[in-house]
Amino acid sequence: MALRIRRPGDFEGVPDIRPLVWILAASAAVELAILRTFTRTAIHIPDIEALRTPYEILTRGGEFAYFLTLCLLLPAAVAAAVALQRGGHPQWRLATFALVVFTATWPLVDLGAISSGALDAMTLAAVLGLGTAILLVSGARSALPVGGFVAAYAASAFFTLAATGDGAMSVGQQRVLLNTAEMAAVVFACTTPMLLNGSRDRFAIIVAVVTGLLVFGALLGNGSTSRFLLLWNIGLSGSMPSFFYAAAAGGLTYTVLRAMRGGYPLIAAGLVLLVAGGIGLHSTYQSALVGVGLAALAAGLWVARTETAPSTAPVPAATGAIPITQRA
Amino acid sequence: MNVLKLILQHRRLSAGLAIAVVTAALLQVTNTNPAVSQTLALTAYEAPSDPGVDPEAGIWKDISGVNVPLSAQAGSYVAGGSVKMVKAQALHFDGKLFVRVSWADATDDSSTTKVQDFADAVALEFPQSATAAVPSICMGQADSAVNIWQWRADSNNGVRDPNVAYTNALVDMYPSTEALFYTARAANNPFAQLDRGAVQSLYSKAFGELHTLDFQEVQGLGTRTGDGWAVVFERKFDTGRAGHALFAPSTNMDMAFAVWDGSQDERNGKKAVSQFVNLSIAAAPAVTGGGDQTRTIIFAAGLGIGLVLIGGGLAIYGYRENGD
Numbered sequence: 264m265a266l267r268i269r270r271p272g273d274f275e276g277v278p279d280i281r282p283l284v285w286i287l288a289a290s291a292a293v294e295l296a297i298l299r300t301f302t303r304t305a306i307h308i309p310d311i312e313a314l315r316t317p318y319e320i321l322t323r324g325g326e327f328a329y330f331l332t333l334c335l336l337l338p339a340a341v342a343a344a345v346a347l348q349r350g351g352h353p354q355w356r357l358a359t360f361a362l363v364v365f366t367a368t369w370p371l372v373d374l375g376a377i378s379s380g381a382l383d384a385m386t387l388a389a390v391l392g393l394g395t396a397i398l399l400v401s402g403a404r405s406a407l408p409v410g411g412f413v414a415a416y417a418a419s420a421f422f423t424l425a426a427t428g429d430g431a432m433s434v435g436q437q438r439v440l441l442n443t444a445e446m447a448a449v450v451f452a453c454t455t456p457m458l459l460n461g462s463r464d465r466f467a468i469i470v471a472v473v474t475g476l477l478v479f480g481a482l483l484g485n486g487s488t489s490r491f492l493l494l495w496n497i498g499l500s501g502s503m504p505s506f507f508y509a510a511a512a513g514g515l516t517y518t519v520l521r522a523m524r525g526g527y528p529l530i531a532a533g534l535v536l537l538v539a540g541g542i543g544l545h546s547t548y549q550s551a552l553v554g555v556g557l558a559a560l561a562a563g564l565w566v567a568r569t570e571t572a573p574s575t576a577p578v579p580a581a582t583g584a585i586p587i588t589q590r591a
Numbered sequence: 592m593n594v595l596k597l598i599l600q601h602r603r604l605s606a607g608l609a610i611a612v613v614t615a616a617l618l619q620v621t622n623t624n625p626a627v628s629q630t631l632a633l634t635a636y637e638a639p640s641d642p643g644v645d646p647e648a649g650i651w652k653d654i655s656g657v658n659v660p661l662s663a664q665a666g667s668y669v670a671g672g673s674v675k676m677v678k679a680q681a682l683h684f685d686g687k688l689f690v691r692v693s694w695a696d697a698t699d700d701s702s703t704t705k706v707q708d709f710a711d712a713v714a715l716e717f718p719q720s721a722t723a724a725v726p727s728i729c730m731g732q733a734d735s736a737v738n739i740w741q742w743r744a745d746s747n748n749g750v751r752d753p754n755v756a757y758t759n760a761l762v763d764m765y766p767s768t769e770a771l772f773y774t775a776r777a778a779n780n781p782f783a784q785l786d787r788g789a790v791q792s793l794y795s796k797a798f799g800e801l802h803t804l805d806f807q808e809v810q811g812l813g814t815r816t817g818d819g820w821a822v823v824f825e826r827k828f829d830t831g832r833a834g835h836a837l838f839a840p841s842t843n844m845d846m847a848f849a850v851w852d853g854s855q856d857e858r859n860g861k862k863a864v865s866q867f868v869n870l871s872i873a874a875a876p877a878v879t880g881g882g883d884q885t886r887t888i889i890f891a892a893g894l895g896i897g898l899v900l901i902g903g904g905l906a907i908y909g910y911r912e913n914g915d
Contacts, residue, residue: 282604302732323619330615333626338607372627379632379871386629388897423631437660491729494866500662548626 280342281528284559287339288532290332291539291552297325299496304488329548336551340366343558357399358561361392365554369547380424386550387420393557401458401564408458409560411451412537416553418444419498419543445499448542452511455518458530458564467520475513479505498542522563529563532556628843628869633657635681635688635870636877637840642682642689644812646821651691654877656680659848661863670861674850677713677865683872686828688838690715692848696819700853701744704756709853710745713813713822716847717836717870719794729798736796738836740809742822744853746782747789747813789813790824794834806832840874 302322308314344362347355368385371377394413397405422440481489482505490501493508501508515534522531536556540549598605618624633656642650656678663672677694692713700711719736731737753760770776775783781791781803790811795801808830813822828838838844845867851857 282601283607286608302735305732327615327619330618331611333618333624334611334614338611369627379627379629382627383629423629544629546626546628546630550629 280339280346280559280562281532283335283339283342284532284536284555285528287332287335287555288535288539288559290328290335292535294325294328294332295496295539297321298329300492301325303492303495332552333548336548336555337366337369339555340551340558343555343562347558347562355396355400355561358393358396358558361389361396362554362558364392365389365550369551372547382547383420383424383544386544386547386554387417387424389554390416390420390550390557393554393561397557397561397564400561401568404457404460404568405564407454408451411447411449411454412542415444415447415451415542418447423544441500442502444542445502448497448499449503449507449511453507453514455514455534456521458518458560459521459525459527459567461525464517464521464524467517467524470520471513471517474516475509478512479509482508496541497538498545527563527567529559530567531563533558533560533563628845630866631657631659631868633679633681633846633868633870635683635690635872636875637873638682638684638689638877641684642823644689644810644823644825646691646693646812646814646816646823648823650682650877651680651821651823654680654682656691657868659865659868661848661850661865663863671851671855671857672863673852673855673857674863677848677850679848679868681870681872682877683828683838683840688824688826688828688872690824691821692824693816693821694819694850696852696854698852698854699744699815701748702756703745703853704753708745709851709856709858710743711820711853712741712743712851713820714739714741714849715824716849718845719834719836730795730801732797736794736834738804738834739793739795739801740790740811740824740826741793742790742811742813742824743782744813744820746787746791747811747822792826792835804832804834806830806835808835838872840872842872844870844872846870 302325305318340362344359344366347362348359364385368377368382372379372382390413394409397409401409418440422437422444425437425440478489482501486501486505493499493501499508515538519531519534522528522534533556536552536559540552540554540556544550636654638650640650642648657680659677659679661672661674661676663670674694674696677692680691682689692715694713696711698711700709702708703710716737716739719731719738773783776785781787787807788810790807790809792804792807792809793801794804808826810825811822813820828840836844846869847867848865850863851861852863857863
């Protein structure tokens with residue numbers, strides 16, 4: 264019989280990944296805001312040369328956030344893998360395996376032991392594995408958002424893999440993959456509110472609507488720069504009507520805020536990490552953000568599920584509430 | 592005091608965080624970036640002999656390349672984009688980098704003697720220095736400049752004197768051929784100079800700041816192929832001068848492409864552009880004969896399916912074990 268006998272903070276030998284994942288998410292968000300967004304739009308600031316000193320201080324801060332995130336990624340991935348493995352539920356083993364595959368592959372490429380093609384294949388496989396684990400654990404509620412993200416990532420990654428070499432795809436085939444990635448990513452973002460049950464959060468709705476309107480305005484007002492940022496930061500070309508991206512931004516904002524305010528910090532951190540990681544293969548840095556983000560999302564969704572399920576359901580270790588399976 | 596309490600309560604986390612902060616600072620100071628690019632990758636292997644700038648050299652037929660998709664430029668206004676893809680190949684030999692770019696273009700626009708003529712062209716863009724941040728693809732940014740190599744079909748064709756281009760033309764009152772009468776040349780327009788080659792090396796760190804570098808060291812040659820153009824760029828890894836991209840074996844560099852189709856009135860910002868791809872300069876010798884990624888794709892698909900099957904098996908096992 265499975266018994267849930269532990270509470271948050273009451274655990275032995277199993278890492279509580281929440282603080283580490285949150286620090287990682289905050290650091291990645293700072294890097295995304297400064298290094299990948301501000302420095303690339305600062306050219307629009309009139310007389311930027313006159314602000315050279317504050318600009319340089321800010322960009323150095325963004326670079327530090329990048330390196331700090333980089334340093335935290337490996338420990339976070341290892342901690343997430345250990346926590347999921349000790350979570351006591353068999354499906355986590357798939358997530359752990361996928362995470363270990365990617366975590367082990369990254370240093371091998373740095374050492375020159377495996378090719379970049381193998382790394383790309385491993386990354387795609389890890390994302391597919393983590394996505395499948397989440398779908399197995401959290402069920403229908405996560406089908407659209409998690410399925411959307413994994414489909415978008417896979418389509419974009421296949422585009423990158425297939426574009427290399429003489430046997431590459433035609434332009435039309437490439438467009439099919441990229442459009443699939445675009446639509447699936449929008450589905451992911453728009454349907455993230457489905458990840459959380461319960462009552463609506465009025466404050467989160469207001470902030471989400473304001474965010475959606477700001478994004479809509481930015482895409483209409485300065486579409487070129489906004490779409491470039493979308494491409495660089497998220498990996499999307501912005502080829503769909505602006506309304507969809509506004510809705511996607513609103514959906515994501517609502518879910519992150521509601522998860523933070525509703526006691527699901529791992530879901531919020533997981534989504535922040537997925538946004539910072541982006542869609543498709545960019546770099547091992549961004550892929551690792553996606554890997555840890557999916558792991559955090561997996562743990563967070565399991566907590567959300569166990570809270571609405573009968574009390575005998577085990578709670579994963581990743582939250583600090585460890586399931587202990589005792590057989591009578 | 593609260594912070595101190597928090598640190599004491601989470602000693603292991605605080606210690607780990609302190610180590611991460613120090614490591615991050617060390618990486619930043621030494622500009623060491625352990626992350627590896629996973630974007631489209633173009634690998635420049637070492638050529639067995641000097642490939643030269645001839646796009647028809649045999650070695651280019653034997654090595655693989657990468658097909659880079661292009662789209663209309665959208666940095667300041669949406670325009671261009673008539674060329675949809677370029678094929679890029681790269682090699683290095685004796686401290687020099689060679690990049691061959693080919694693309695489909697039905698018309699040969701290599702003469703620009705009339706004001707309404709625009710030349711076919713291709714450009715490569717590199718960050719001036721490899722940093723943690725990839726510069727803005729739109730002509731760089733304040734803290735991260737770019738070095739651009741632009742080849743033009745009309746420059747490749749040679750500067751054509753109107754007297755040569757129009758041999759039957761007669762001018763009654765304009766017989767002068769002194770330098771001052773070639774106004775563009777006299778004004779130091781780089782395209783009008785007789786001693787300049789087909790490629791210009793340019794530098795930029797923001798919109799509107801593009802300028803020609805004083806020291807021109809990039810060699811290049813373009814030829815018409817069956818369906819378009821093939822152009823080879825050649826440059827030393829290190830020119831030792833400011834503003835020039837720096838290359839070295841066993842390093843990675845971002846690079847982007849832009850193509851202009853003169854017959855579509857493409858010039859300046861009206862062009863087709865790519866995203867940054869990763870140029871990897873490998874110390875290993877070039878491997879000839881192939882580059883098909885089918886095996887990698889099958890490997891990825893197999894690995895993904897395998898993980899899904901393992902997960903499915905674990906799930907069924909788990910449900911049975913736990914009676915879940």
